[in-house]
């Protein structure tokens with residue numbers, strides 16, 4: 707559900723605060739043409755990710771859930787010259803479309819897409835990331851967060867998308883993804899290693915929100 711006024715405000719914000727961007731618009735169009743779901747972050751949220759990368763001074767970014775590379779492009783744009791984004795995706799077609807979109811946006815050298823189940827990719831990674839964006843299968847969020855903590859340093863920023871989803875997680879009978887969202891929020895709130903909050907959003911993507919955490 708999305709309230710019409712949310713959309714009007716969202717379009718106003720995008721038009722007023724964001725510059726027209728052919729590469730990002732083409733990325734969304736190519737995803738639609740390839741029959742992919744329009745579940746990329748909203749433009750205002752994409753820019754938020756770019757700003758967060760810049761504000762935190764991130765150089766090494768981990769993204770879980772590439773889709774068509776829309777958020778990867780925003781993240782890459784927030785990085786210094788030698789910054790990198792490692793993005794996990796398990797649908798080959800998504801990774802192919804993303805590769806083209808990311809290259810066309812001029813950030814191809816910064817972004818590596820690892821094809822395969824994200825938990826396998828995460829298990830193979832070493833070192834520490836400065837910013838981690840979790841936006842894939844919600845049922846694995848707690849697994850992703852646990853592994854993310856092992857790949858973090860004090861000050862690593864962790865963002866988890868879709869932690870509100872119309873508040874359906876409040877239903878005591880919630881199951882599946884809704885239950886996973888509640889467990890994600892509980893993990894974030896109870897982890898001794900994290901300081902976290904969540905922000906509700908009303909946007910072109912309806913009533914939703916994201917969590918932001920920093921590793922202590």
Ligand code: SAM
Pocket residue numbers: 745746747770771772773774775776777778794795796797800822823824825841842843846
């Ligand atoms: N972050 C993207 C953006 O904003 O442009 C959107 C990502 S979309 C919400 C989620 C993506 O995660 C999909 O492309 C899906 O195929 C992928 N995905 C889901 N489960 C996965 C898994 N277990 N391993 C790797 N990728 C997965």
